[in-house]
Amino acid sequence: MKVCLTCIEFFGDSIYGGFGRSTRFIGAELAKRGIEASVVVPRRAPDRPDFYELDGIKVYQFSPHRLDIAAALLRRIRADVYHSQDTSILTPLARFAVPRAAHILTFRDPMDRNDWNIEMAYAGMAPFGWRLYRWFITNPFNSWGVRSMDARYCAAEFLVPKTRLIYGLTDPPAFLASPVHMPAEIAKSEKPSVCFIGRWEGRKRVQLFFDLAQQHPDIDFVAVGGNRDKARDEVLRQRCYAISNLRLPGVLDQFTDPEWSRTLGSSWVLVNTSVREGLPTTFVEAAAHGTAILSHTDPDGFASRFGHCAVEGRLAEGLAWLLAEGRWKQRGDAGRSYVNAHFATDRAMDSHLQAYQSAIKIANARTR
Numbered sequence: 001m002k003v004c005l006t007c008i009e010f011f012g013d014s015i016y017g018g019f020g021r022s023t024r025f026i027g028a029e030l031a032k033r034g035i036e037a038s039v040v041v042p043r044r045a046p047d048r049p050d051f052y053e054l055d056g057i058k059v060y061q062f063s064p065h066r067l068d069i070a071a072a073l074l075r076r077i078r079a080d081v082y083h084s085q086d087t088s089i090l091t092p093l094a095r096f097a098v099p100r101a102a103h104i105l106t107f108r109d110p111m112d113r114n115d116w117n118i119e120m121a122y123a124g125m126a127p128f129g130w131r132l133y134r135w136f137i138t139n140p141f142n143s144w145g146v147r148s149m150d151a152r153y154c155a156a157e158f159l160v161p162k163t164r165l166i167y168g169l170t171d172p173p174a175f176l177a178s179p180v181h182m183p184a185e186i187a188k189s190e191k192p193s194v195c196f197i198g199r200w201e202g203r204k205r206v207q208l209f210f211d212l213a214q215q216h217p218d219i220d221f222v223a224v225g226g227n228r229d230k231a232r233d234e235v236l237r238q239r240c241y242a243i244s245n246l247r248l249p250g251v252l253d254q255f256t257d258p259e260w261s262r263t264l265g266s267s268w269v270l271v272n273t274s275v276r277e278g279l280p281t282t283f284v285e286a287a288a289h290g291t292a293i294l295s296h297t298d299p300d301g302f303a304s305r306f307g308h309c310a311v312e313g314r315l316a317e318g319l320a321w322l323l324a325e326g327r328w329k330q331r332g333d334a335g336r337s338y339v340n341a342h343f344a345t346d347r348a349m350d351s352h353l354q355a356y357q358s359a360i361k362i363a364n365a366r367t368r
Helices: 018-032 067-077 090-097 113-123 127-137 140-147 159-167 206-215 230-240 258-266 281-288 299-306 315-342 345-367
Strands: 002-006 036-042 051-054 057-062 081-085 102-107 151-154 193-199 220-226 246-250 269-272 292-295 307-309
Touching: 002 018, 002 067, 002 090, 018 036, 018 057, 018 081, 018 281, 018 345, 036 067, 057 067, 067 090, 081 090, 081 345, 090 102, 090 140, 102 345, 113 127, 140 159, 151 159, 151 345, 193 206, 193 258, 206 220, 206 230, 206 246, 206 315, 220 258, 230 246, 269 281, 269 315, 281 292, 281 299, 281 315, 292 299, 292 315, 299 307, 299 315, 307 315, 315 345
Parallel strands: 002 036, 002 081, 036 057, 081 102, 102 151, 193 220, 193 269, 220 246, 269 292, 292 307
Antiparallel strands: 051 057
């Protein structure tokens, strides 16, 4: 079997987001299982070649302005299955360019009008660049592609009704878990430790995490990540120099740097300060490490079940509640058990392979 994954980003290609992380993780696991895995993404890093191999995956890049080249790449790969990691112009382009193949889509963070308004309010992007990005993600051609898929899935349960409403789908998408690694051993720090992992920009509101650290000098805080704008990144770091209990290790590549897993594993609590979320991979990864979640958002009940869903502006109260009476450990242990049962690598990849086989049968019947 040959599988081609499409996405708006690829982890490590100047972008360290959840979509690209899942794309790379799934592709690498497919390669380990002897399946020829390819990825097609718009170019985000000028220092990467048009084609390279990483973790057993064949990665193809194209200019976002050259959809003709993207279509040619999709045809050249000749995959049995084209799997879109959320919607983009590549979703319908693959369906149009290689109609006889099987085509499936996993919704990761489908956005309605309110979501787009939030993104625009916090993005800090020039209007033209914002319109171009939005067109790449959602346009009439994309809507056609979504409705013409052989199978549709959601990476979180709460997204199922949302996607039906956005795209007018008759049949509800099924749930398809994103695979995560379950560490065999976890070494929690002796004193309370709290972490943030993510982008330092837009709706993520990392400054709220910095404020939380300043309010709790007796707790260790670590903020993994950074801002892609170097000037803005430096401003944020300078603001934190006086916060002695806050460590800023920068961006950590979870695929190559063991410090990423050690940081998440030693932490008692993962804090998410975002205005809105799909189901962040950091939530699932935190739970896999037995780390409780403190967040204003509660996708699939991850925060309320495996940590605490805080009222806006009351993160400090939520943190105090989690740390009292060992609640962080009880919630973290419950999250680890849940993730092991539903998101562990082998289980989730088996579900992906079953989805591919099912889609191939549907495509064969469709094109017969």
